[in-house]
Amino acid sequence: MRVIKLAAVAAVAAGPALADLVKVDNQQKFVQLVNGKTLTRPFVKLNVRPDGQIEGRGARWDVEGTWSWQNGYFCRDLFWGGDPLGYNCQEVQASDDGRIKFTSDRGAGDSAMFRLR
Template sequence: MPRILPALGALCIAAATPAAAEFSKVTSASQFKSLVSGKTLTRPLVKLRVNSNGAITGKGAAWDVSGKWTWKNGYFCRSLDWGGEDLGYNCQEVQASGKKIRFTSDQGTGDSAEFSLR
């Protein structure tokens, strides 16, 4: 399976993205849920739903993405499967700006990816 790492972004496997707008850190699970509730997180070749019940579903390129998430110590912590491949567990800093959301892997010290909220 070809690896389209930038398309899946930090939510799946982190890929660097330049800063484009003023982002504010998301500090609580309730704030995060209000941002993503009923929305699809999109970027080229990627459409994901991060549900308030802890489920992650969607597509990355042509493959299904599924996983689980929780909010732990101020971070979005997730485990993911992409097309049958276990992408592992990672806790990520979340920032938001308008209709954009940014995930930065490794508790904010790794690579980042932005998604549009639609």
């Protein structure tokens, strides 16, 4: 009985759950999410423009590149401080609370979470 009470208290103390991430599967929805916003995370600020351009800063270096939407994925070619990061197609997920997540290799690789500001 104590275990059940303790679990109930822990659930209440944890607060509301974060909004669920939902896969963004079309370019129009993606553009609506990012247009006029800055994608931020510690030491990174990026603008992903509707015209296919990416620009911003990562740590102390400029980030620039291009993007397109292909078969339900955000495909980008980036340069960071002039060095190529390469071409990669990424799964995009977003939430109602302003978070957007990019997962490399069509959703099978590493992820990066950003805030839309």
